[in-house]
Structure formats: structure tokens, C-alpha cells
Amino acid sequence: xxxxxxxxxxxxxxxxxxxTDATGIRPLGNVEYGxxxxxxxxxxxxxxxxxxxxxxxxxxxxxxxxxxxxxTDGNRIIGNAVGTDAGGIVLLGNGWNGIYISxxxxxxxxxxxxxxxxxxxxxx
Numbered sequence: 001x002x003x004x005x006x007x008x009x010x011x012x013x014x015x016x017x018x019x020t021d022a023t024g025i026r027p028l029g030n031v032e033y034g035x036x037x038x039x040x041x042x043x044x045x046x047x048x049x050x051x052x053x054x055x056x057x058x059x060x061x062x063x064x065x066x067x068x069x070x071x072t073d074g075n076r077i078i079g080n081a082v083g084t085d086a087g088g089i090v091l092l093g094n095g096w097n098g099i100y101i102s103x104x105x106x107x108x109x110x111x112x113x114x115x116x117x118x119x120x121x122x123x124x
Contacts, residue, residue: 002030002060006039013046019059019094024086027059034060034082034094040071047080049113054079058092063100064119070104079113083123093118100124 002018005011019029034057037044046065047054057064057080064082067075081088082098098119101108116123 001032001036002034004033004036005041005044008037008041008044010043012044012048013055014048014053016055018055018057019064020056020085020092024056024081025090027092029059029061029094031061033062033066034058034064036066037075038066038069038072040069041075042072043074045076045078047078047114049079054081054086054113056081056086058083058085058094061095063096063098064094065099067101067105067108068103072105074107076109076111077114078111080115082114082116083119084115084117088115088117091118093120095120097121098123
């Protein structure tokens with residue numbers, strides 16, 4: 001597991017390489033999820049609109065980002081590379097989906113600036 005948040009509110013995951021080396025080019029994926037937000041975690045931010053705030057979330061064994069569970073609401077995903085390198089060119093897909101939202105999660109915003117490609121299953 002890369003990053004997991006249970007009942008975690010109003011956090012920011014910004015400017016990280018999750019599932020890759022520090023350059024964001026070589027896969028070093030987590031066996032499971034890149035980011036897993038669940039159990040009522042709300043109002044969290046993954047990435048950002050400014051230069052350097054986006055994350056590279058690639059090469060993980062399961063979903064790049066999983067948001068699941070009742071009350072896991074109002075999370076935002078902005079400006080990330082999910083399944084690629086930081087430039088959106090090198091194929092570093094996650095083993096399942098790029099982003100998966102399920103089981104009662106509401107109001108997740110998948111905003112501008114995301115590159116979601118090359119994942120083994122669906123993008124979102």
C-alpha cells in the first residue's frame with residue numbers, strides 16, 4: 001500500500017511519486033493500491049493545480065487511486081499522472097484501474113490537469 005487514509009479529513013497528498021522511483025519514470029509499484037481513501041475520509045486533496053503539486057501514481061499492483069465507503073465524500077483529484085510518467089508519455093499503468101470510486105462515496109471531483117492512461121483496466 002502506498003498511502004491509506006481511514007477517517008482522515010482535509011489532508012493533501014501533493015507532489016509525490018507513488019509507485020515509481022523519485023524521477024517518476026521507473027516503476028517500483030506497491031503490491032496493492034497507490035492511494036486508498038476509505039471509511040468516511042472526506043475533503044481530501046490528491047494533487048493540485050500549481051506546478052509540482054501533481055502526483056505520479058503509477059506502476060501499482062491494484063488501482064492507482066481507490067476512494068470507497070459511505071461518507072467518503074468531497075475528495076478532489078487534480079493535476080496527477082495516473083498510469084504514466086510525470087510527462088504523460090512513458091507507459092507505467094496500474095494493475096487494475098487508474099481511479100476507482102465505489103460503495104457510497106459521493107461528491108468526488110476529478111478535476112483538470114489529470115493524465116489517466118495505460119492502466120490495465122478502465123481509466124476512471
